[in-house]
Amino acid sequence: MANKYSKTKLEKFKKAISDKMGAVSEDIESIKEGIGNASNKQGGVTPDSIFSVHMADAGTDSHEQEKNFMLMNRESDYFKNLNIALERIEEGSFGVCKICGNLIPEERMMEVPNATKCVQCKEKEKLGLA
């Protein structure tokens, strides 16, 4: 296989991906905290205070909660994808288009580390030509 990133490049990718994973897991932690706080707030509503809770505020809370869960799903998907990218580095398929076998440009791999197709093949696939 001629089309492959060099070891040095792969190390660079590995570091970038690990950094991202660190940032994403911090994000996940803070989202979790947000969800926890929101539930605490709800759990802390006593019969006395329940009448002082504005209905609009309660609505906002559950909306926030929903948003947090969505955000967390997205972040954990991203985390999984980064993990897959790391596995690909280990097995040597990282950055190689699985359709045409060409090297996927470095900028794209930095942006989408779990990409398995080059832009051209992806476009073709979208058009139903691949």
Ligand SMILES: [Zn+2]
């Ligand atoms: Zn391709």
